[in-house]
Structure formats: structure tokens, C-alpha cells
Amino acid sequence: MDQTRGLVLVVEDEPAISDLVRRYLTAAGFGVHLETRVAGALEAVRRLRPAVVLLDVGLPDGEGTEVCRAMRDAGDWTPVLFVTARDDEVERVLGLELGADDYVTKPFSPRELVARVKTVIRRSSAPIGPKVARDGDVALDPGSRTLTVDGEVRHLTTTEFNLLEVLMTAPGKVFDRAELMSRAWGQADYGSSRTVDVHVAQLRAKLGDHCPVETVRGIGYRARKRT
Amino acid sequence: MDQTRGLVLVVEDEPAISDLVRRYLTAAGFGVHLETRVAGALEAVRRLRPAVVLLDVGLPDGEGTEVCRAMRDAGDWTPVLFVTARDDEVERVLGLELGADDYVTKPFSPRELVARVKTVIRRSSAPIGPKVARDGDVALDPGSRTLTVDGEVRHLTTTEFNLLEVLMTAPGKVFDRAELMSRAWGQADYGSSRTVDVHVAQLRAKLGDHCPVETVRGIGYRARKRT
DNA sequence: AGCGTGGTGTTCGGGTTCGGTAAGGACGCG
DNA sequence: CGCGTCCTTACCGAACCCGAACACCACGCT
Numbered sequence: 001m002d003q004t005r006g007l008v009l010v011v012e013d014e015p016a017i018s019d020l021v022r023r024y025l026t027a028a029g030f031g032v033h034l035e036t037r038v039a040g041a042l043e044a045v046r047r048l049r050p051a052v053v054l055l056d057v058g059l060p061d062g063e064g065t066e067v068c069r070a071m072r073d074a075g076d077w078t079p080v081l082f083v084t085a086r087d088d089e090v091e092r093v094l095g096l097e098l099g100a101d102d103y104v105t106k107p108f109s110p111r112e113l114v115a116r117v118k119t120v121i122r123r124s125s126a127p128i129g130p131k132v133a134r135d136g137d138v139a140l141d142p143g144s145r146t147l148t149v150d151g152e153v154r155h156l157t158t159t160e161f162n163l164l165e166v167l168m169t170a171p172g173k174v175f176d177r178a179e180l181m182s183r184a185w186g187q188a189d190y191g192s193s194r195t196v197d198v199h200v201a202q203l204r205a206k207l208g209d210h211c212p213v214e215t216v217r218g219i220g221y222r223a224r225k226r227t
Numbered sequence: 228m229d230q231t232r233g234l235v236l237v238v239e240d241e242p243a244i245s246d247l248v249r250r251y252l253t254a255a256g257f258g259v260h261l262e263t264r265v266a267g268a269l270e271a272v273r274r275l276r277p278a279v280v281l282l283d284v285g286l287p288d289g290e291g292t293e294v295c296r297a298m299r300d301a302g303d304w305t306p307v308l309f310v311t312a313r314d315d316e317v318e319r320v321l322g323l324e325l326g327a328d329d330y331v332t333k334p335f336s337p338r339e340l341v342a343r344v345k346t347v348i349r350r351s352s353a354p355i356g357p358k359v360a361r362d363g364d365v366a367l368d369p370g371s372r373t374l375t376v377d378g379e380v381r382h383l384t385t386t387e388f389n390l391l392e393v394l395m396t397a398p399g400k401v402f403d404r405a406e407l408m409s410r411a412w413g414q415a416d417y418g419s420s421r422t423v424d425v426h427v428a429q430l431r432a433k434l435g436d437h438c439p440v441e442t443v444r445g446i447g448y449r450a451r452k453r454t
Numbered sequence: 455a456g457c458g459t460g461g462t463g464t465t466c467g468g469g470t471t472c473g474g475t476a477a478g479g480a481c482g483c484g
Numbered sequence: 485c486g487c488g489t490c491c492t493t494a495c496c497g498a499a500c501c502c503g504a505a506c507a508c509c510a511c512g513c514t
Contacts, residue, residue, distance in 0.1 A: 020325075020326050023326065024304075024326065027302070027304050109328045109329055109350075111306060111328045111347070111350050111351055112328070157488085157490080158489085159489080159490070172370070172373070173370050174372045178346065179346070182346070193491080194473085194474095194491090194493080195492080197473065197475090198474095198490085198492085199490085199491095200473095200474090201473095201474065215473070217384070217472070217499070217500085218385030218386075218472075219372060219385060222372075225371065384500065385500090386501070420502075420503060420504090421462085421502090421504085422501075422503075425463090425464080425501085425502075425503085427463090428462095428464060431463090444461070444510075
């Protein structure tokens with residue numbers, strides 16, 4: 001098992017899930033180390049210096065969120081990807097305080113999990129410095145989760161920020177609504193709902209003329225490409 | 228039957244369903260191979276190397292889950308999409324035990340099925356470079372769904388873009404009107420109407436002299452072949 | 455060359471689909 | 485209980501597709 005792409009620390013107590021995750025991650029070229037408790041997790045992070053930590057929220061001896069918080073308190077900003085059982089845990093996990101990088105909800109598609117691990121790594125291994133997506137006057141900082149327009153900070157809700165982040169980190173690329181749902185909400189929704197549209201409208205209202213999001217009729221949306 | 232978007236292996240014993248699925252997938256540009264038994268499925272996977280496997284859970288000679296498990300055990304990570312009859316099969320199929328990539332429950336809308344197949348393929352395929360179809364000054368980018376002529380962006384409607392994309396991704400190949408309808412519109416039914424001609428006219432109007440679409444009298448249209 | 459026929463280019467209005475938006479309910483949080 | 489946020493629904497205007505109708509062109513025949 002070579003780990004050409006880096007080591008993933010998996011903290012998960014259910015063997016059924018951890019086995020599955022291990023198989024997929026190793027098949028994708030990652031190394032995998034497994035912990036089942038909060039207790040051992042922190043120690044493992046320090047010792048192994050993984051590229052990503054995959055954290056189950058519900059563990060036998062505590063919550064995965066504790067691990068993340070402890071890491072951040074110790075100055076460790078290794079990317080963390082949460083696995084949540086219920087949707088209503090999502091809000092808590094994705095809050096500003098915690099510093100989670102992404103999350104997936106059970107039951108999840110293993111392949112999607114791998115895809116998210118890859119993107120998290122790619123994001124974190126990008127050139128250091130203020131990692132901001134920008135478009136003219138608009139600057140988006142995923143680290144502090146803040147948006148500045150004309151040098152002036154504007155408040156965005158969690159959903160709005162996620163949505164704008166997805167769009168602006170791939171300028172020019174067109175996302176259909178299902179894909180936006182999947183990326184910004186963490187769950188796929190193939191029903192015909194106008195949720196995405198409403199939040200895009202919110203973004204436009206808040207950003208005014210600066211809003212880089214444009215409509216692609218019949219398909220979805222995309223962020224204006226900087227030329 | 229050519230398969231511009233890849234081959235889908237459908238394992239399904241009910242002809243009513245498999246016929247429907249085949250129609251929609253081929254209309255969407257996928258190649259389709261049908262198996263009705265667990266027995267033949269594995270062999271087909273090995274031989275045909277499909278881009279996706281669409282597995283019915285309930286088959287005459289076993290469960291579709293066996294196929295998935297056998298594939299994974301053999302080191303085959305081809306994306307698998309399950310079709311389940313009952314909701315309570317979902318948990319078992321998705322992630323928790325098996326490593327399916329997605330699922331649909333009967334009865335499903337064919338449109339949704341196609342959307343999911345596309346999603347699964349997108350997730351599994353490696354990060355894509357900008358694959359642009361070009362002809363001289365004309366460049367077509369499927370990712371951003373933009374058309375540039377002489378470096379200047381022109382707006383195309385969804386239908387126009389799809390049509391031009393179909394033609395330009397197979398330069399030199401002649402398409403009759405029914406085939407164009409099927410590829411660009413995603414539906415097979417075709418009365419004798421002049422709809423295609425109208426949109427070709429629109430393309431020519433928007434692209435002017437640069438338009439690579441030429442008429443093949445008595446047959447249909449083709450994109451000029453650049454060598 | 456003239457002419458006829460079948461195929462194609464083009465125009466245009468009706469009907470439909472799609473996206474913007476506003477209003478209201480659900481939910482969690484303080 | 486008030487507040488903020490999210491999601492749904494319904495309505496409306498605009499963009500767009502389609503089909504028909506008509507003009508035009510290519511080709512073959514006399």
C-alpha cells in the first residue's frame with residue numbers, strides 16, 4: 001500500500017464504515033490510518049501528521065468536533081472533513097468556530113468521499129498566503145469565511161457563503177443546480193426545487209453590481225471569469 | 228451505436244424497465260449494453276470496461292449487490308449505481324455496507340436517472356483540462372458553455388450550444404436530422420419538422436462566415452473538418 | 455436553356471418553459 | 485417569544501422553442 005497521495009487519518013468507530021472508507025481511499029492511492037476514539041485521535045494527528053483528518057461526529061467517547069477544536073487550539077490547521085449522520089449536525093459542524101473544511105452526510109457515496117478528500121487536499125496544498133478567490137472588487141476568503149466588496153466587509157449567511165465559494169473557486173465553470181446542491185449543501189437533490197435560485201438572488205441583492213454570478217439559462221449558474 | 232459519452236452496463240431483468248432506460252441513455256449519448264443475470268454481469272464488466280454499471284438489486288439469479296461486491300473484491304472500482312425497489316434497501320446498498328456510488332428507487336423518472344449517471348461519471352473521472360473544440364477562430368468550451376469567435380464571446384442559447392457541440396465534437400461526420408435531435412435534444416421522437424434547420428440557421432446568423440456547419444444535401448449537416 | 459421538383463433557408467407569431475422575486479411557514483437559537 | 489436563516493410555493497415577465505408558411509436554390513430532365 002503506497003501512499004503516493006498522502007496519509008488520511010480516519011476516526012470512525014463503526015467497522016462497516018471504516019472498512020469501506022479504507023478500501024476506497026487505498027484504492028485511490030492514499031495511505032490510511034484508523035482510530036476509533038477521540039482519545040487516540042489527537043495523539044495520532046501529532047505523530048503521523050496526516051494530510052487530511054476524516055472525523056466521524058458521533059464517537060463512543062465523545063464528539064468528533066472536540067478533536068477538531070483541540071487541534072485548532074493547538075495551532076494545528078490540518079484539513080478536517082466531517083462525517084455526520086444527520087443533517088441537523090451540519091450547521092454545527094460548518095460554523096465559523098470549528099474550522100471544518102468540508103463534510104459529508106451518511107449515507108454517503110464512497111466515491112464522493114474520495115472526491116472531497118482530494119479537493120480538500122488540493123485546496124490546502126495550494127500556495128500559502130491569503131487564499132482568496134477574487135473578482136475585481138469582490139474578495140472571498142475561505143479561511144476567515146469573510147467577504148469583502150470594495151474593501152468593505154459584508155455579512156453572508158453560511159449557505160450563501162458556501163454557494164459563492166463553490167462558484168468562485170472555479171470561475172467560468174458552469175454548475176447545474178444538482179451539482180451546486182451537492183457541493184454547497186453536501187447532499188444531492190434531484191427534485192425540482194428553486195432553493196438554489198433563491199440564494200443566488202440573495203447573493204445578488206447583497207453584492208449588487210459586483211456580483212460575479214451569472215445565469216446560464218437551461219443549465220444553472222457560473223461565476224464570471226476574470227480575463 | 229456509438230457512445231460519445233461512454234458505455235453504460237445495465238443489469239436488469241424486466242424488459243419494460245431496461246427498454247426505457249436504454250432509450251433514454253442512448254438518447255443522451257451513452258452506449259448501452261444489457262445483461263439480465265448476475266452471472267453474465269461480471270463477465271460483461273471485465274470484457275466491456277463500462278464507464279458506469281447500473282445494477283438492479285433484485286435479479287432472477289441473485290442480488291445485484293453480489294455483483295458489486297465481487298467487482299470490488301477483484302479490485303474493480305468502476306462506479307456502480309443501484310436501482311432499488313424499496314426504500315429500506317437503500318441503507319444497505321449505499322456506503323454502509325457495499326460501496327455503491329449512488330442509487331435510484333423505483334419508480335424513477337428516466338430524466339433523473341440520466342442526471343445521476345452523469346453525476347457519477349463526473350465524480351469518478353479525473354480532473355479535466357479544458358477540452359475545447361475548435362475550428363479556426365471558433366472555439367467551443369463545454370465546461371463554461373461559452374463560444375468564442377475571434378477571441379470575442381458570443382451568446383448561444385442552450386439548444387444552439389448543444390447542437391453546435393454535437394457537430395463540432397465529431398468534425399467531418401454527417402448527422403441526419405433525427406440523430407441531431409436525439410443528441411442535442413435528448414429525446415428520440417422526431418416528427419418530420421424543420422426544427423433543426425431553424426437552429427442551424429440561427430447558428431449561421433450568429434457565427435457569420437466563421438460557422439463551420441455545412442449542409443449535406445439530402446442527409447443533414449456536418450461540421451467542417453479542420454486538418 | 456428552361457422548367458419542375460424536392461430539399462433547404464428564412465421569417466414570424468403563439469405557446470411554453472425557465473428564471474427572478476416576493477411572501478409565508480418551519481426551525482433553531484438566544 | 486423575537487430574531488435570523490432556510491426552504492417552499494406561486495406568480496409574472498422574458499427568453500426561447502417550435503411549427504408553419506413562404507421564398508429560394510440545387511439538380512435533373514427535356
